[in-house]
Amino acid sequence: MQFHEVTYDSAQPVDSYGPGFFRVAGEVIHGAVLVTEDAAISWEGPEDMAPLLALAGKIDVLFYGTGADPAHPPAALREAMEEAGIGVEAMASAPACRTYNVLIAEGRRIALAALPV
Template structure:
């Protein structure tokens, strides 16, 4: 069997996640995270639509991870994002991490807006 190393180009993949954190490109981000091919950082969550709208013209698709389970977006958010030419895919955060990594490895213009999967217990 031949194994091939995944090439993410200059992008930063999601390496892992746990209660209230994400590990992206080796760095830990506590709470919600916004990941793009240019980098990653904290995200203000679903109330921070401006951070997502600022991606217009730079990416084609945003995977929005809603935490441990799929949940609906706040009223009108999908419409606002799509009006700016952004594709929107809603899923659980674990699925959004996987989808982001695969799509990033294909060289596509993609981002992930991720809500944590749970609360830290420490």
């Protein structure tokens, strides 16, 4: 078996997460986070749809991290994103971070909006 190092080029990987924080590309962000290939910023949560909708045409799928437990995203968020042409995949924040890292390493057009665990 041969292992290959994952490279992110200029993408922002999620390095770690814990109670109330995310570490993205070495920077700690407290609270909810929005991570794209280009940046990681604090996010106000599912009611704060403007920065998510600004990603229309730039991403195909948004991974929505629901915190410690899996849950459905709010209907208004899902509807707004789908209307903007962005698919939404909801899962607990831990698997959302891991899935984001794998797919960003593959060069996929994705983003992560996650609530803290």
